[in-house]
Amino acid sequence: MSIIAGEIVEPYAAALMSLAESKELTERFAEDVRGLINIMTESPELKKFLGNPVIKPEDKKAVVRRMVGEEVDPLMRNFLMLLIDRGRIIFLEQIGKQYLALLRKFNNTVLAEVTSTIELNEDQQNTVRERVKSMTGAAGVELETKIDPSLLGGVIIKIGSQIIDSSLQGQLRRIGISLKAV
Structure with a gap:
């Protein structure tokens, strides 16, 4: 992971972990994150679409909403929308992996x-x-x-x-x- 990616990934993963802990949703978020990582890994087209700066955030949000539907926790869905708004959705896989690393540390x-x-x-x-x-x-x-x-x-x-x-x-x-x- 590059230094720039690390500077982006770690704060978002830490914020997600903090939210998960406060709402007692650490395991639910882990489940959601694993599913999202699998989707991103299996679909290079989706990764390309989400990373394309020309595509409007509203269009990315529509695709992500359809993709996750009711499968993910509403707070996770909001987190995904925030990543799109801030132009950070391309780091979703790395943020997810960092979240899982934080969760492992939390759970020893x-x-x-x-x-x-x-x-x-x-x-x-x-x-x-x-x-x-x-x-x-x-x-x-x-x-x-x-x-x-x-x-x-x-x-x-x-x-x-x-x-x-x-x-x-x-x-x-x-x-x-x-x-x-x-």
Whole structure:
């Protein structure tokens, strides 16, 4: 994230978090934010439309209202309209991700990015959660999973800047390095 984006994103995410806390809507807003991030990720056309400075704010608002309908909390809808009015709607994804980071901090939860060769079942996800909890001392663990068939087997867990590579590919790489050292 650029410095300018950070200067824009952080205050809006903090304001959203403050509003969510005051109205006891932190989890509801998180649900809304995850949905909005998914929509933005899946629709480059929408992202382009919202970021286009030539398109009138009223037109952007009409599209956003249709897009979110009654699915999001009215306060979240108002927040989206504010972002459009201030020409900041293009930062919605980044603001949403920053909000989720603030919420994790608020809930003493960590985000673990898990990459595996196949989809993890519920038991495997719980095992990863417990391992991450014991490593970090966090009260909760939020998993973000990715599939990468090139790993050959095992998983890679990333928590902040810490990476735990228990993939078969990682193990083979470590064996290769240790053999070269001999």
